[in-house]
Amino acid sequence: MKKWQLVGSTTVLGTALFLGACGGAGQSSKTEDKKADSSDTKSTETKSVKGEVNGDGSTTVAPIIEKINEEFKAEYPDVTVSVGTSGTGGGFEKFIAGETDFSNASREIKDEEKAALKKANIDYTEFKLATDGLTVAVNKDNNFVDYLTFDELAKIYSGKAKTWKDVRSDFPAEEIKAFSPDQSHGTYDFFSEAVLDKGEIKAEKNADTNVIVSSVKDNKNGIGFFGYNFYQENKDSLKAVKIQGKEEKTPVEATEATVKDGTYPLSRPLFIYAKNDSLKKNDAFKEFIKYTLEKAPKASKDSGYVPLEDAEYKEDMKKLDAVK
Numbered sequence: 364m365k366k367w368q369l370v371g372s373t374t375v376l377g378t379a380l381f382l383g384a385c386g387g388a389g390q391s392s393k394t395e396d397k398k399a400d401s402s403d404t405k406s407t408e409t410k411s412v413k414g415e416v417n418g419d420g421s422t423t424v425a426p427i428i429e430k431i432n433e434e435f436k437a438e439y440p441d442v443t444v445s446v447g448t449s450g451t452g453g454g455f456e457k458f459i460a461g462e463t464d465f466s467n468a469s470r471e472i473k474d475e476e477k478a479a480l481k482k483a484n485i486d487y488t489e490f491k492l493a494t495d496g497l498t499v500a501v502n503k504d505n506n507f508v509d510y511l512t513f514d515e516l517a518k519i520y521s522g523k524a525k526t527w528k529d530v531r532s533d534f535p536a537e538e539i540k541a542f543s544p545d546q547s548h549g550t551y552d553f554f555s556e557a558v559l560d561k562g563e564i565k566a567e568k569n570a571d572t573n574v575i576v577s578s579v580k581d582n583k584n585g586i587g588f589f590g591y592n593f594y595q596e597n598k599d600s601l602k603a604v605k606i607q608g609k610e611e612k613t614p615v616e617a618t619e620a621t622v623k624d625g626t627y628p629l630s631r632p633l634f635i636y637a638k639n640d641s642l643k644k645n646d647a648f649k650e651f652i653k654y655t656l657e658k659a660p661k662a663s664k665d666s667g668y669v670p671l672e673d674a675e676y677k678e679d680m681k682k683l684d685a686v687k
Contacts, residue, residue, distance in 0.1 A: 410438055414647025419447035420454025420467030421549050422572050423590040424633050426666040427492055428467060431658045435651065442647045450570065451549030455636075459483055464641040464648045468634040469495065469549035469590070486639040488686055490656060490679045493663035493670055496622035497553060497629040498594040500601040502585045507534055510605035510614035513628070516558045519586060522565035527584065541566035542578045542587035553631050554588055576601070588629075591617055592667035622669045633668065642686045649683075656680055 418428070425448050432444055449457065451468045458466040459479045472489070480487060499516065501508050507527070511519075515531065518524035519541055527534035543566035544551045550572075555561055569575050572589050579585040580600050594603055594617070605614035608628030621627035635655065641648045656679050660670040 411441065412439060412646050412650050413441035414443075414645055416442065416444040416465075416645070416648045416651050417463045418445070418454075418465040418467065418635075419449050419457045419463050420465075420635075421451045421469040421633070422448045423469040423495060423548075423550060423592070424467035424492065424635065426592055427633070427659065427662050427668065428635075428655070430662040430665055431655050434658060435654050438654075439647070439650065442651065444651060450544075450547030451552070453547045458487075458636065458638070459485065461485065464638050464645065465652070466636045468636060469631065470553045471632075471634065472636060473552075487636050488639055488642070488682055490635050490637065490652070490682065491632050491671055491675060492635055492655070492659045493633045493666075493668040494622055495631050495633050495668050496591040496617035496627045497550060497588055497631060498591050498617050499586065499588045499604045499606060499629070500579055500594055501604055502579055502583050503600055503602050504583055505602055508586075508602075508604055510607060512607040512614075513558050513609050516606075517562075520554070520564050520566055521559060521562060537584050540578070540582040540585040542575045542585060543568050544572060544575060544589070545570050548572075550589065554629075557629060590668075591622065595667040619669050633663075637686075639686050642683070652683060653680075656683065 425446070428446055432446075435442075435444070446467075447454070447457075451466075451470055454463070454466040454468065455472065455476045457463045459476065461483065499511065511530075515524075518530050519539055520543065524530045524539060526536045526538055528536040530539070543554070543564045545568040546552075547570055551564060551568075555564055567578065569578070572593055575587045575589055576593055576597050579587040580597070586604075594601060603617060605616045606628050607614040611626075611628055615621050615627050617627050617629070622630045635652075637648075637652050642652065643649075656676055659676060660673075663670045
């Protein structure tokens with residue numbers, strides 16, 4: 364499990380992401396009318412909010428939250444935000460146990476997780492943050508794989524194909540080195556459902572996405588999959604593979620345009636799940652979620668993902684306002 368820690372203005376790897384803030388609010392002029400004065404007072408009160416916020420979950424979503432918190436800390440000096448990265452599944456376990464105010468997820472919440480939350484009397488609200496294109500990549504020196512179909516991916520990740528020739532007859536008879544996130548990740552669940560009809564992924568698994576990326580880099584016959592952000596950060600040393608889905612007639616490359624319009628077969632939404640009771644009782648948390656939704660478009664793009672349409676963020680804001 365990875366966590367980030369922000370101390371002052373420096374981000375370092377540590378046991379948690381602790382984010383405070385520094386900032387102030389303007390003063391009202393004596394000549395301003397009551398409406399303006401009221402607005403300034405509200406702003407001052409907002410920035411003086413105190414409290415703690417705790418979250419956990421997806422490593423895919425983590426870069427978005429990290430960027431948002433870098434700005435959040437500059438406006439909320441008395442709020443401490445701690446965010447772990449146990450993976451989507453691990454994050455939901457803590458959310459269900461009542462240990463966190465929110466859970467980041469790279470997949471939709473499962474029925475069994477919904478049932479567990481209901482049993483624990485935890486009501487929640489789902490917010491979408493961005494869209495990701497789960498990217499399949501091979502070693503940069505691989506000169507024979509340009510695209511793969513879902514059926515071919517299924518051969519590789521079900522373990523049926525031992526060599527590349529088993530995948531396609533004109534590929535070389537060289538052993539495949541397949542890498543995958545482990546079951547704690549929403550990326551595992553999403554790929555398993557989309558490609559293997561929820562079947563077990565048979566590959567060398569790791570909880571650390573960076574290790575998966577490095578493994579593909581270091582193996583000539585390596586193949587792996589991870590969020591679009593991780594590919595963007597390593598595209599000079601990896602080769603992205605075009606994907607032909609079950610219904611597509613031609614392979615599609617993962618780009619901002621194809622991920623946004625959903626034509627890329629492995630496009631998926633990214634989420635943050637917020638505990639309603641925390642939104643009602645913890646002013647610091649409510650301000651954090653509001654700030655997150657306001658900054659999500661830019662933070663998503665800066666993190667290597669694709670922002671949602673403005674209307675979707677407005678809908679999220681309505682959902683937030685409805686929690687009273």
